[in-house]
Amino acid sequence: MEKKGEENLPQGPLANLNEEYISVRSAQGRRVLFYPFALTFIIMLGVWVVLSGKFDPFHLSLGLISCAIVSYLSCDLLFPSPKIKGLLRQWARFIRYVPWLMVEIIKANLHVTYLVFHPRMMELIDPKIVKFRSKLQSDLALVTFANSITLTPGTITVDVSIDGDFKVHAIDKASGDPLPGAMEANIAKAFGEV
């Protein structure tokens, strides 16, 4: 029965608003859940050890105390939902997305470098603003999409609305035409929104 109730939640931007509301309430109520706390703590401690590089008890205990305080205060920022089961799989999918993005970045960088050094560059470029609507749902997927567009040269995200309306400044036809295309499909896969 409970599952049916979850399915009836509003989709799209309204669903996002709903989630935000819930997470804000739990932050005020200081309902610190174990798994988000533990995971945040482990990540924080890893960063501390890498950045400090000292392994004597004094520095390690300082790290333990400050990591505990920070993860107590902000564990619901990194893991907004207490559901931990799909998390590892989602991270694995996201890590599989990174190499694809790197290849795209390198290809597009070579393209823009070619444009920069071309003697008749002014005739090759044709800047214009491309507008399209993305099918992605969650805020995180939209932010990743916007940042990926800006990272691949030839395109800069000018504006994103919460419903997924994108305005993208593309420097020439070859950069702007493939949008949204393969990148959106890959991000939808990485965030499980196929």
Added chain:
Amino acid sequence: MDIIVCLFLFAGLFFFTGGAVGILRFPDFYCRLHPAGKLDTLGLLLALIGLALFNLHHFSLGTLLTSAKIILIVVFVFLASPTATHAIVDAGVRAGLAPWTKGEKRR
């Protein structure tokens, strides 16, 4: 090993040079942001990978930690650079600057 490090550094320098030349050559504010914000990211990635490899010459825990810090710089730049570029573009749009289109004079 030194050859690989040199290759990475020179490839990074090549993209940085492209970025600098692009800022000078492109016709308007928005087009200039393309090389400024992004050829830098790949240039930085290549140059810092070269530095991280060079740093691992004498392999020990200390140098490994330093290399990990260098790689962390890359991660943060990859998160921060598109955000900063977007903020600059947004400032341009809010100030009412119209994008250059083909056929106009360069500004």
